[in-house]
Amino acid sequence: GENVEQHPSTLSVQEGDSAVIKCTYSDSASNYFPWYKQELGKGPQLIIDIRSNVGEKKDQRIAVTLNKTAKHFSLHITETQPEDSAVYFCAASKAERASGTYKYIFGTGTRLKVLA
Amino acid sequence: SAVISQKPSRDICQRGTSLTIQCQVDSQVTMMFWYRQQPGQSLTLIATANQGSEATYESGFVIDKFPISRPNLTFSTLTVSNMSPEDSSIYLCSVLDRTGGYTFGSGTRLTVV
Numbered sequence: 296g297e298n299v300e301q302h303p304s305t306l307s308v309q310e311g312d313s314a315v316i317k318c319t320y321s322d323s324a325s326n327y328f329p330w331y332k333q334e335l336g337k338g339p340q341l342i343i344d345i346r347s348n349v350g351e352k353k354d355q356r357i358a359v360t361l362n363k364t365a366k367h368f369s370l371h372i373t374e375t376q377p378e379d380s381a382v383y384f385c386a387a388s389k390a391e392r393a394s395g396t397y398k399y400i401f402g403t404g405t406r407l408k409v410l411a
Numbered sequence: 412s413a414v415i416s417q418k419p420s421r422d423i424c425q426r427g428t429s430l431t432i433q434c435q436v437d438s439q440v441t442m443m444f445w446y447r448q449q450p451g452q453s454l455t456l457i458a459t460a461n462q463g464s465e466a467t468y469e470s471g472f473v474i475d476k477f478p479i480s481r482p483n484l485t486f487s488t489l490t491v492s493n494m495s496p497e498d499s500s501i502y503l504c505s506v507l508d509r510t511g512g513y514t515f516g517s518g519t520r521l522t523v524v
Binding site: 297329331336337338340341346384397398399401402403404 | 412415417434452453454455456503507512513515516517518520
């Protein structure tokens with residue numbers, strides 16, 4: 296089955312610097328890769344996603360890149376702010392034939408601290 | 412995206428007892444899921460809650476321990492039965508909403524003493 300590895304487990308950056316979180320996956324059939332942000336005491340919130348037919352996607356200060364050949368994808372946050380501090384989870388998924396929905400396999404999470 | 416209300420937000424329970432967690436969605440959704448997030452760890456899918464039929468459980472999770480109900484398209488419950496300290500986790504409800512993405516509730520933080 297699918298296995299998703301995420302690095303680093305913790306990351307501290309100075310406010311204004313960039314942060315990069317990397318994930319690798321094992322199932323070459325995976326074709327959808329969302330990123331979630333989880334703040335303390337809250338559920339995960341989708342912040343950006345990418346499908347396998349796209350190499351890069353950007354939304355303001357957040358971007359995701361995908362390398363299908365190497366089976367890895369990365370989250371890039373530029374001009375970090377204290378409110379970016381949270382735990383970030385990547386996931387890899389593919390459509391389940393029976394239900395037509397995606398079953399997610401989550402990475403182990405990265406705790407990002409943005410230092411003011 | 413769908414708005415999920417999950418109750419309770421947290422609870423402290425005695426070992427051997429059971430706790431039922433409720434998940435209410437503000438719109439009808441096809442797919443509802445229950446996840447477990449152990450302290451400092453990632454999210455693990457427990458089961459898919461099927462409306463009108465038995466839930467579909469993932470490997471390592473069984474109905475006797477985690478019975479699930481889904482009486483309609485906006486509501487589901489997860490019961491954690493015969494609890495032990497190892498069941499201390501955050502339990503999350505998730506739905507597949509109309510945008511095609513997954514939305515999570517705010518979670519139930521369970522501590523078993």
